[in-house]
Amino acid sequence: MAEENRKLAIICSKGSLDMAYPGLVLANSALSYGIDVVMFFTFWGLDMVTKSKMNELKISPVGNTSMGMPNALAVIPGVTGMATSMMKGKIAKLDIPPVGEFLDMIVDAGGQLYGCKMSVDMMDLTKDKLYDGVIDIVSAGDFMDMSEGAQIIFI
Amino acid sequence: MAEENRKLAIICSKGSLDMAYPGLVLANSALSYGIDVVMFFTFWGLDMVTKSKMNELKISPVGNTSMGMPNALAVIPGVTGMATSMMKGKIAKLDIPPVGEFLDMIVDAGGQLYGCKMSVDMMDLTKDKLYDGVIDIVSAGDFMDMSEGAQIIFI
Amino acid sequence: MAEENRKLAIICSKGSLDMAYPGLVLANSALSYGIDVVMFFTFWGLDMVTKSKMNELKISPVGNTSMGMPNALAVIPGVTGMATSMMKGKIAKLDIPPVGEFLDMIVDAGGQLYGCKMSVDMMDLTKDKLYDGVIDIVSAGDFMDMSEGAQIIFI
Numbered sequence: 001m002a003e004e005n006r007k008l009a010i011i012c013s014k015g016s017l018d019m020a021y022p023g024l025v026l027a028n029s030a031l032s033y034g035i036d037v038v039m040f041f042t043f044w045g046l047d048m049v050t051k052s053k054m055n056e057l058k059i060s061p062v063g064n065t066s067m068g069m070p071n072a073l074a075v076i077p078g079v080t081g082m083a084t085s086m087m088k089g090k091i092a093k094l095d096i097p098p099v100g101e102f103l104d105m106i107v108d109a110g111g112q113l114y115g116c117k118m119s120v121d122m123m124d125l126t127k128d129k130l131y132d133g134v135i136d137i138v139s140a141g142d143f144m145d146m147s148e149g150a151q152i153i154f155i
Numbered sequence: 156m157a158e159e160n161r162k163l164a165i166i167c168s169k170g171s172l173d174m175a176y177p178g179l180v181l182a183n184s185a186l187s188y189g190i191d192v193v194m195f196f197t198f199w200g201l202d203m204v205t206k207s208k209m210n211e212l213k214i215s216p217v218g219n220t221s222m223g224m225p226n227a228l229a230v231i232p233g234v235t236g237m238a239t240s241m242m243k244g245k246i247a248k249l250d251i252p253p254v255g256e257f258l259d260m261i262v263d264a265g266g267q268l269y270g271c272k273m274s275v276d277m278m279d280l281t282k283d284k285l286y287d288g289v290i291d292i293v294s295a296g297d298f299m300d301m302s303e304g305a306q307i308i309f310i
Numbered sequence: 311m312a313e314e315n316r317k318l319a320i321i322c323s324k325g326s327l328d329m330a331y332p333g334l335v336l337a338n339s340a341l342s343y344g345i346d347v348v349m350f351f352t353f354w355g356l357d358m359v360t361k362s363k364m365n366e367l368k369i370s371p372v373g374n375t376s377m378g379m380p381n382a383l384a385v386i387p388g389v390t391g392m393a394t395s396m397m398k399g400k401i402a403k404l405d406i407p408p409v410g411e412f413l414d415m416i417v418d419a420g421g422q423l424y425g426c427k428m429s430v431d432m433m434d435l436t437k438d439k440l441y442d443g444v445i446d447i448v449s450a451g452d453f454m455d456m457s458e459g460a461q462i463i464f465i
Contacts, residue, residue: 006458011308013177015221018353022323022464025428029450043173044221062226062385063218063373066325066354071372071385075217075226090432118180122245140184147306148161151457153321153464154177154308166463168332170376198328199376217381218373230372230381273335277400295339302461303316309332309463 007036009147011154015047017057017087017099018064023048023155024102031109038150039106040143041134042116045155046123049115049131054099058084100131107133114138114146162191164302166309170202172212172242172254173219178203178310179257186264193305194261195298196289197271200310201278204270204286209254213239255286262288269293269301317346319457321464325357327367327397327409328374333358333465334412341419348460349416350453351444352426355465356433359423359441364409368394410441417443424448424456 008030012023023045027037047053061067061074061083073079088098097105107113115130115137127137138146163185167178178200182192202208216222216229216238228234243253252260262268270285270292282292293301318340322333333355337347357363371377371384371393383389398408407415417423425440425447437447448456 011177013174013310017220019323022321022353025450026453029454033451033454035454043177044219047221058220060218060220060226063370064354065327065368065370065390066357070387071370071390072387075230075385077225077227080220080226094428094431096428118249118251121249140180141188143181144184144188144190150306151460151462152306152308153462154310155323155464166332168329168465172375198332199374202376213375215373215375215381230385232380232382235375235381273404273406276404295335296343298336299339299343299345305461307461307463309465 005036005149007038007150009038009040009143009150009152011040011042011143011152012045012048013043014155015044015053015057017059017084019155020048020057020099021091021096023153024099024106026153027106027111028102028109031106031111037106037111038146039111039113040116040146041114042119046115046119046125046130048099049103049113049134050125051129051131054103054131057099059087103131103133114143116140116143160191160304162193162305164193164195164298164305164307166195166197166298166307167200167203168198169310170199170208170212172214172239174310175203175212175254176246176251178308179254179261181308182261182266183257183264186261186266192261192266193301194266194268195271195301196269197274201270201274201280201285203254204258204268204289205280206284206286209258209286212254214242258286258288269298271295271298315346315459317348317460319348319350319453319460319462321350321352321453321462322355322358323353324465325354325363325367327369327394329465330358330367330409331401331406333463334409334416336463337416337421338412338419341416341421347416347421348456349421349423350426350456351424352429356425356429356435356440358409359413359425359444360435361439361441364413364441367409369397413441413443424453426450426453
């Protein structure tokens with residue numbers, strides 16, 4: 001079990017499938033260790049908690065040297081979809097839930113989810129378009145309050 | 156107001172418009188809460204404080220699945236410029252200043268800006284090419300000193 | 311010298327040459343200041359400690375607006391290789407070691423390296439394919455234990 005009052009504040013700023021999971025996995029692990037978790041979704045990270053997008057996150061082989069695919073091939077229509085399907089298959093095979101279910105688990109375990117006001121405004125979103133588990137839309141200043149004494153992780 | 160001596164050390168390693176703003180917004184919010192802020196610009200993040208580039212940062216729809224643009228379309232000449240103009244418009248509409256002005260605000264509020272020596276050397280830069288508010292060019296070791304006791308955020 | 315028990319926990323999630331070095335440089339600097347360092351390699355970051363890949367990391371000019379290369383040009387076969395060679399040349403010129411040697415230095419200085427179990431499973435890797443200095447393959451929960459009281463940096 002964690003030291004008393006240990007807290008993790010995770011800023012999720014990316015909306016790709018491969019950069020969504022690290023935040024979800026860290027949040028879930030921390031909660032299971034009795035660590036308080038606040039997640040702050042900002043910029044592209046809002047996609048992770050946008051109802052119409054959260055289960056449709058993609059992975060792009062373009063510009064990702066680790067996927068070992070020549071860029072000239074990776075830009076061909078359909079390749080992003082193919083790479084996304086492959087990664088989703090690998091994730092499911094490891095019994096890791098899709099994004100929406102993973103968020104449910106995190107909320108059930110006590111994780112606190114917030115959307116970033118500036119990003120919500122920039123993307124013309126409203127609270128009703130966000131995942132129901134998002135507590136509120138707050139400012140970066142509010143995040144400063146919430147993350148006092150926390151280990152901050154920016155993804 | 157923040158607990159006494161709360162400190163944020165933000166490492167900015169990206170030079171794209173969308174990854175420049177999170178650091179600026181967090182720094183500015185922290186300062187307005189009385190939190191000490193050190194910003195360390197390294198690798199591509201040096202673009203944020205390079206005079207000739209800081210107000211010309213771009214956003215690339217290629218390889219960014221959140222922008223929802225097929226890569227085959229996103230690589231067409233002019234599309235990066237178009238996406239950049241659109242995002243700059245949205246930022247301005249929210250009364251968020253351009254990068255240069257935002258840095259002025261942060262410096263005026265007491266934020267401390269440093270360039271990374273290794274990156275400056277790698278990119279053949281010199282201090283006079285950097286934004287005037289950059290206090291000094293320092294090593295990663297110096298950053299270790301400055302970030303003692305801080306919450307570290309790597310962007 | 312650092313305050314007693316200062317600890318840095320670095321999560322490396324990227325496998326590109328430009329995002330591998332920040333973690334290596336920070337780890338190395340921290341160790342030279344007497345700070346404890348744990349490195350946790352996850353997702354694409356596993357490439358940094360995969361024997362067959364760690365000295366073949368690449369940099370992609372596609373989707374990287376800081377490299378100033380039009381995407382339509384950057385996707386041409388051979389351009390990624392050319393950009394990679396250029397950056398490797400600049401790194402060598404600054405007397406910064408290649409990834410494998412840099413890891414040796416970090417391990418010799420007491421840095422503790424761990425692979426992420428979920429990512430290892432996802433990528434069908436086994437411990438023998440990883441760099442010998444990797445102590446073990448551990449879960450995100452184990453990382454929570456190791457990072458208690460640490461400054462966490464997610465790259």
